[in-house]
Amino acid sequence: MAHLSFTPIDSQFTTPVPDSFITDKMLSASATMIKVYLYVLYAYQKKLEDFTFASVAEKLDILESDVLKALQYWDEKDLLTLVHDPSSDNWSVLFASHASVPPKGQEPLPDREASASVQGADSKIIRVEQKPTYSPEEMACYKNDPKIAHLFEESQKILGGPVSSANLSTLFSFYDYYRLPCDVILYMLSYCASNGHRELRYIEKVAQDWSDHGIKTVDQAKDHVATFTKWRPILRALHESRLEPTDEQLIYFRRFLEEYQMPMELVLNAAERTYDNVGRANLNYMDSILKNWYSQGIRTLKAVEAEDARFQNSRQSGRKTASAGSLNNFKSSFDDQDLDLLKKQALDRTFDERSQS
Structure with missing residues (x-):
């Protein structure tokens, strides 16, 4: 040899x-x-x-x-x-x-030390200058892969019609660029479509979010969706169409529920008041409402209604007091001589009218 x-x-x-x-x-x-x-x-x-x-x-x-x-x-x-x-x-x-692979007979580093090495x-x-684009020739080649062909076929069913070449390229990027498995992509499409979002431009934002969160299985996707589902009623009350809150919104929402310990029904009530009064999802305004309730120990809708009634009564009482004060000031501005003059003028006008008739 x-x-x-x-x-x-x-x-x-x-x-x-x-x-x-x-x-x-x-x-x-x-x-x-x-x-x-x-x-x-x-x-x-x-x-x-x-x-x-x-x-x-x-x-x-x-x-x-x-x-x-x-x-x-x-x-x-x-x-x-x-x-x-x-x-x-x-x-x-x-x-x-x-x-990374120790010689024979040598024990690997403990996890803590291995982590420090990395x-x-x-x-x-x-x-990365930009997300890759795929030519029609490349897409035709990728379609030869049975799982990609199945992905495209099922996607058209979920989205309710044929998908254009440009949208097929976007759809393929979910798999190739964002590294989402095909079954996760199909679950994501169904999730978005069931909530009224079939535009791939919107769905791509969801794909990027799921990719950033390292979602690799349908079970992980379901857990991720469940985590954010509890925030959706607040988004709806604020007239927001998005399925998941932004990072800023998430900070506020957690503050309302965890720091202020407000029941969800009060958070939704504050969200509705915010939109009715401001016309948009102003988180600072919503925070001021809930912070005020928190400081007053208000924790139920009944307590909110009682506080609203007390506030309205105090406003009406203030208006009556202000009106009465204005009338008294008006009366005190006239002396008895002025009143006698007014009465005489009114009597003279009445007499003149009768004489002319």
């Missing part, structure tokens, strides 16, 4: 690769996945500048979406950590120590 021998080379022109990648992870990965990992690892170690999804895709002659898909694949395999910043749409690739790892920012 022939034996192989190795000649040492200058490490300046080499890129170290983790043993676990070669002996384990690489074996079940596709050629595209392997190319992306090796090139990104090379770019990271050589500190390449202007490193983007587009530059990787161009270098490897693949789609930008394939780059993202490969990085997410290696993230799941624990060879790197991919972090998305929605505010800037940047992605960070974190490489932990190459000694947190202390260097990172590489990958800028």
Whole structure:
């Protein structure tokens, strides 16, 4: 049997690769996945500048979406950590120590230490200029995948009609860019459609939110929906059409229910008053109502009605007092001589009218 021998080379022109990648992870990965990992690892170690999804895709002659898909694949395999910043749409690739698989007989680090190793790892920012677009030719190719064909077919049924080419591209991005499984996408479409939202522009916002929350199964999606379902009556009372509250609204809603410990019926009443009086969802105005009730110890609708009645009575009493004061002032402005003069003038007019007749 022939034996192989190795000649040492200058490490300046080499890129170290983790043993676990070669002996384990690489074996079940596709050629595209392997190319992306090796090139990104090379770019990271050589500190390449202007490193983007587009530059990787161009270098490897693949789609930008394939780059993202490969990085997410290696993230799941624990060879790197991919972090998305929605505010800037940047992605960070974190490489932990190459000694991710300990030598034989050596125990792995405890979880706390392993976590610290990852947190202390260097990172590489990958800028994403924009969400990938898909040509008709690419979409025709993707439709050959039975699960994608099923996704498109079922989506048209849920959305109530044919889906345009542009919308099919958006729909495919839920799977390819936002990394939502097909069954989660179909559940999301049904969820949005059942609440009167069939526009893919709106549904895409939901897709991004679910992707940011790491939703990978239908059960996770149901739990996520259930978490926000309790806020929907407040949104309706404020005449908001959205299915889930914004981060700012969520802060206020939790304050009403948890800090002020207000029953939901009072929160809804305050929301209705806010819209009736202001004409929009003014959270500061709504907060002032509930904060006032909280300070007065009001916790029931009956107590609210009693406070409303007391307020109305005090207003009416104030008006009567003000009216009486005005009349007294009016009377006191005339002396007896003035009243006698007015009576004489009225009597003279009456006499003149009768004389003329």
